[in-house]
Amino acid sequence: MSERLWLVVPAAGRGRRMGGALPKQYLALEGQPVLAHTLARLHQAFPAARLCLCLDADDAHFDPAWVPFGQWRRSEGGSERADSVRRALEAIADDADADDWVLVHDVARPCVRVDDLVRFYAALKRNPVGGLLATPVADTMKRDDGRRHVASTEPRDGLWQAQTPQGFRYGLLRRALGEARVRGGDITDEASAVEALGLAPLLVPGRRDNIKITHPEDLALAGHILAAQRDEPPSSPGHLHEETP
Ligand SMILES: Nc1ccn([C@@H]2O[C@H](COP(=O)(O)OP(=O)(O)OP(=O)(O)O)[C@@H](O)[C@H]2O)c(=O)n1
Ligand SMILES: C[C@](O)(CO)[C@H](O)COP(=O)(O)O
Numbered sequence: 001m002s003e004r005l006w007l008v009v010p011a012a013g014r015g016r017r018m019g020g021a022l023p024k025q026y027l028a029l030e031g032q033p034v035l036a037h038t039l040a041r042l043h044q045a046f047p048a049a050r051l052c053l054c055l056d057a058d059d060a061h062f063d064p065a066w067v068p069f070g071q072w073r074r075s076e077g078g079s080e081r082a083d084s085v086r087r088a089l090e091a092i093a094d095d096a097d098a099d100d101w102v103l104v105h106d107v108a109r110p111c112v113r114v115d116d117l118v119r120f121y122a123a124l125k126r127n128p129v130g131g132l133l134a135t136p137v138a139d140t141m142k143r144d145d146g147r148r149h150v151a152s153t154e155p156r157d158g159l160w161q162a163q164t165p166q167g168f169r170y171g172l173l174r175r176a177l178g179e180a181r182v183r184g185g186d187i188t189d190e191a192s193a194v195e196a197l198g199l200a201p202l203l204v205p206g207r208r209d210n211i212k213i214t215h216p217e218d219l220a221l222a223g224h225i226l227a228a229q230r231d232e233p234p235s236s237p238g239h240l241h242e243e244t245p
Helices: 034-045 081-091 114-124 170-183 190-195 216-231
Strands: 005-010 050-055 072-076 101-104 131-136 141-144 150-154 160-169 202-205
Touching: 005 034, 005 081, 034 050, 034 114, 034 216, 050 081, 072 081, 081 170, 101 114, 101 170, 114 131, 114 160, 114 202, 131 190, 160 170, 160 190, 170 190
Parallel strands: 005 050, 005 101, 050 072, 131 202
Antiparallel strands: 101 160, 131 160, 141 150
């Protein structure tokens, strides 16, 4: 059987840093819930992919009308993001092959560009380990002394900010997240679980407008980004970083 593409969208977070009663994936962004924007972008890039959407078991806000995919299923979220993704991989186990690609994309990143999604997937195919969209750190980095005073200025050379999607073969990702669970500790993205196996995921240069809506001010920012992206000429390079060698 030929390899297939699965999209896993963790959408079971409570949005504690955002605050408010409604989880951030259901907040209105340009007249639509954040979740609908994110799924629409993924569908534009990968219309034939199979989607697994991680939702909280008690989610009272989700509407299946927001899902544009023909083939999709929902899985139950876990207590942490990694648990939600792990459960999604279990939920597709009957149909997924070890060599299938799985792209994991936060529901809270609705501004990801369709051309970056397509470019990212193409880049993955050139790297057996898989990889992630990321941007080089652009600010001067300070370490604090625990009391909000600067202890040191840290070199930023070689530092990248991890984004999503992060993409790996199904078999590798399932093993990596399974072993991470046994080891314990905090895994905030898929790549770190794969790194712990001694492998080196590819850093695919992304763009800084693929923000994660985390804090209250991010929602307005996402609205401005979507509006600006709409007004861009189709061939605009945006703030794309050079491809790494
Ligand atoms: N148990 C969890 C926690 C997070 N997520 C998802 O993982 C992504 C990134 O997480 P984050 O921004 O931390 O979202 P929240 O957990 O909702 O936010 P917070 O940490 O502020 O509570 C989001 O798409 C979120 O819905 C998830 O599916 N299951
Ligand atoms: C996966 C991620 O979006 C990459 O930046 C991020 O690690 C999620 O982290 P969070 O602390 O759970 O928001």
